[in-house]
Amino acid sequence: MADVLPEVADYVVVGAGSAGCVVAARLSEDPNVRVVLLEAGGRDTNPWIHLPVGYAKTMYHPELSWNYLTEPEPNLDNRQLIWPRGRVLGGSSSLNGLIYIRGQREDYDHWRQLGCTGWSFADVLPYFKRSEDNERPGSELRGRGGPLAVSDLRQNDPLVATFVQAAVEAGIPRNDDFNGPTQEGVGSPQTTTRNGLRWSTARAFLKPAMGRPNLAVISNAHSTGVVMQGNRATGVRVKRHGAELVVRATREVILCGGAINSPQLLLLSGIGPAAELAQHGIPVVRDMPQVGRNLQDHLQARMVYKLNQPMGLNGRKNSLLGLAAMGLEYILTRSGPLTWSAGVANVFARVLPGSASPDVQFHMLPFSSDKPGPDLHRFAGMTVSTCQLRPESRGTITLANADPFAKALIHANYLATETDRRCMIEGLRLIRRVMAQPAIAPLVAGEYLPGEAAETDEALLAHIRATSSTIFHPSGTCRMGGDAASVVDPELRVRGIEGLRVADASVMPTVVSGNTNAACIMIGEKCADLLKASAKQRLAA
Numbered sequence: 071m072a073d074v075l076p077e078v079a080d081y082v083v084v085g086a087g088s089a090g091c092v093v094a095a096r097l098s099e100d101p102n103v104r105v106v107l108l109e110a111g112g113r114d115t116n117p118w119i120h121l122p123v124g125y126a127k128t129m130y131h132p133e134l135s136w137n138y139l140t141e142p143e144p145n146l147d148n149r150q151l152i153w154p155r156g157r158v159l160g161g162s163s164s165l166n167g168l169i170y171i172r173g174q175r176e177d178y179d180h181w182r183q184l185g186c187t188g189w190s191f192a193d194v195l196p197y198f199k200r201s202e203d204n205e206r207p208g209s210e211l212r213g214r215g216g217p218l219a220v221s222d223l224r225q226n227d228p229l230v231a232t233f234v235q236a237a238v239e240a241g242i243p244r245n246d247d248f249n250g251p252t253q254e255g256v257g258s259p260q261t262t263t264r265n266g267l268r269w270s271t272a273r274a275f276l277k278p279a280m281g282r283p284n285l286a287v288i289s290n291a292h293s294t295g296v297v298m299q300g301n302r303a304t305g306v307r308v309k310r311h312g313a314e315l316v317v318r319a320t321r322e323v324i325l326c327g328g329a330i331n332s333p334q335l336l337l338l339s340g341i342g343p344a345a346e347l348a349q350h351g352i353p354v355v356r357d358m359p360q361v362g363r364n365l366q367d368h369l370q371a372r373m374v375y376k377l378n379q380p381m382g383l384n385g386r387k388n389s390l391l392g393l394a395a396m397g398l399e400y401i402l403t404r405s406g407p408l409t410w411s412a413g414v415a416n417v418f419a420r421v422l423p424g425s426a427s428p429d430v431q432f433h434m435l436p437f438s439s440d441k442p443g444p445d446l447h448r449f450a451g452m453t454v455s456t457c458q459l460r461p462e463s464r465g466t467i468t469l470a471n472a473d474p475f476a477k478a479l480i481h482a483n484y485l486a487t488e489t490d491r492r493c494m495i496e497g498l499r500l501i502r503r504v505m506a507q508p509a510i511a512p513l514v515a516g517e518y519l520p521g522e523a524a525e526t527d528e529a530l531l532a533h534i535r536a537t538s539s540t541i542f543h544p545s546g547t548c549r550m551g552g553d554a555a556s557v558v559d560p561e562l563r564v565r566g567i568e569g570l571r572v573a574d575a576s577v578m579p580t581v582v583s584g585n586t587n588a589a590c591i592m593i594g595e596k597c598a599d600l601l602k603a604s605a606k607q608r609l610a611a
C-alpha cells in the first residue's frame with residue numbers, strides 16, 4: 071500500500087467503505103487513470119474483522135468505529151443511541167453483520183419514479199450482478215464471477231429450524247432467497263463470506279487492486295474538506311500524521327464517507343443550507359438546503375424469549391467447553407456460530423393494511439443479550455427483532471461547529487409519525503404470533519422482553535421507546551433526485567458544482583427495504599460506470 075500521499079490524481083475518492091472501495095477499484099482498472107483513495111481509519115489488520123462473528127467485538131471498537139451518538143431522541147424517551155460506523159479500510163463492510171440483501175425491486179422502481187433516471191430495478195440489477203460471486207448457480211437475478219463473495223449461511227441450529235417452522239405455521243411463506251423473485255417470507259439470509267471469512271469491500275475489491283501503480287490507497291488520511299475554485303471542486307484537504315496536505319484532482323472528487331460524513335464534508339466545504347453555514351462562519355459556496363436533511367434509518371425493537379431447554383447459543387458461549395467446541399467447529403469445517411451473520415433467520419412480512427410488499431423485517435438470533443455485543447444472558451434464550459422497512463420519519467445531520475474533527479450532530483427523529491409507531495407495534499405483535507405456534511411454543515419458558523404483561527398498544531410502544539436501537543442503516547442525507555432541490559442528480563453529481571460527486575448510502579432518496587450494504591456496493595459500481603462514461607464524453611468532445 072502506498073504510504074506517501076500523491077500531490078495530484080485524476081480522481082480523488084474520499085472514504086474506503088462499502089461504496090468507496092468499489093469506486094476506486096473500478097476506476098483504477100484503466101491503467102491510464104490515476105486514483106487516490108483516502109481513508110480516515112487504518113488498515114484492516116485486526117483479526118476480529120475477518121472472523122465473521124467478530125462484529126460483536128469490532129462494532130464499538132474505539133479505533134475501528136466512529137461510535138457516533140445521536141442527540142436525545144424525543145420519541146425514544148430522550149435516549150441517545152450509539153451509531154457504530156466503520157472507520158477502517160472497508161468502512162462499515164468491515165464490521166457489519168454480513169447479511170447480503172438487496173432490498174425490494176419496488177424500492178428502485180420508486181427511486182425512478184422520484185426522478186432518478188437510470189435507477190429502476192432493471193437498471194441497477196446488472197450492477198448488483200457484476201459485483202457478486204454467488205456460490206449458488208448464476209441466474210437472471212444472481213451474479214457469479216464478480217469480486218464479492220456471497221455464500222449461504224452455514225448453520226444447522228435446531229432452534230433456527232424450529233423458528234422457521236413456527237413462522238410457516240403463522241402463515242409466512244418459506245423463502246430460501248431474499249434476493250430472488252420475491253422478498254416476502256422466512257428463511258436464512260445469504261452472507262458476504264467465503265470459506266468462513268468476511269468478504270468486506272476492502273478484501274473483495276481493494277486487495278486485488280492494491281498492486282496497481284495507478285492506485286494509491288492512503289489510510290489514516292482524514293479529509294477535512296473539498297478544495298473549491300469558484301463552483302469547481304479541484305481537490306481535497308487532508309490531515310495525516312499531524313500534517314495538513316492537499317491532493318489535487320484533475321478530473322473529479324468523489325465523496326464516499328457514508329451517510330453522516332459525506333454531508334458533513336459538504337457542509338465544511340461551504341455546500342449546504344446557507345443559514346447553517348453562516349452560523350458556523352463557513353463561507354457559502356452554494357446554498358443547498360437539502361444537505362444533511364432526509365436522514366432515514368431502520369429502528370429495531372427486540373423481543374427476548376427464555377427457553378425451557380438448553381437450546382441456542384447462550385449456554386455454549388458461557389462455558390469454556392462450549393467455546394472450545396465452537397472454535398474447533400470453525401477450524402475444522404469453517405462453519406458454525408463463529409460464521410453467523412447478525413440475523414440467522416429473517417422474516418419479511420406485511421403488517422400494515424394496504425402494504426403491497428413487506429413492510430417489516432425480523433432478525434432472529436438463537437441467543438440473547440441485553441444489547442448487541444458479545445455478553446450473552448446466563449439463561450437459555452433467543453431474540454427476534456422487528457424493524458420497519460420504509461419509515462416516514464426524517465431526521466437531520468448538522469454541524470456541531472466548523473471543526474472538521476468534531477462529530478456532526480445526529481437527530482434521527484425516529485417514530486415521528488403514527489404510521490411508524492403503528493408499524494413497530496404490529497411487528498412486535500407478529501413476532502408474538504409466530505412464537506405462539508405449536509412448533510415453538512412448547513420450548514418457551516416465558517417472554518423476557520417486553521414480557522407478557524405488555525399487552526396494549528401503549529405498553530408495547532413504551533417498550534419500543536425505552537429499548538429500541540438502530541439496526542445500522544442511516545441513509546438519505548445527500549438525496550439523489552430529478553428535482554432541482556435534490557443534493558445530487560441521477561448521475562450522482564452535486565448540483566451546481568463541477569467535478570464533485572457523492573456515492574454512498576447518503577444518496578439513497580429512500581432507504582431500501584432491507585440491509586443496506588449490497589445497495590451501497592451497487593451505488594459504487596454504478597458511480598464508477600458514470601465516471602467512466604463522462605470521461606469518454608469529455609475525450610470525444
Ligand SMILES: Cc1cc2nc3c(=O)[nH]c(=O)nc-3n(C[C@H](O)[C@H](O)[C@H](O)COP(=O)(O)OP(=O)(O)OC[C@H]3O[C@@H](n4cnc5c(N)ncnc54)[C@H](O)[C@@H]3O)c2cc1C
Pocket residue numbers: 084085086087088089090108109110111125129154155156157158159160161162163165166167168169170171291292293294326327328329331332335411412541542543544573574575576585586587588590
Ligand atoms: C454494526 C453494523 C452492522 C451492519 N450490518 C449490516 C448487515 O448485516 N448487512 C448489510 O447489508 N448492512 C449492514 N450494515 C450497514 C452497511 O454496512 C452500511 O449501510 C454500508 O456499509 C454503508 O456504506 P457506505 O459506503 O455508505 O459507508 P461506509 O462503509 O461506512 O464507508 C465510509 C468510509 O468513509 C470513511 N470516511 C468518513 N469520513 C472520512 C473523511 N473525512 N476522510 C476520510 N475518510 C472518511 C470512513 O472511515 C469509512 O471507511 C451494518 C452497519 C453497521 C455499522
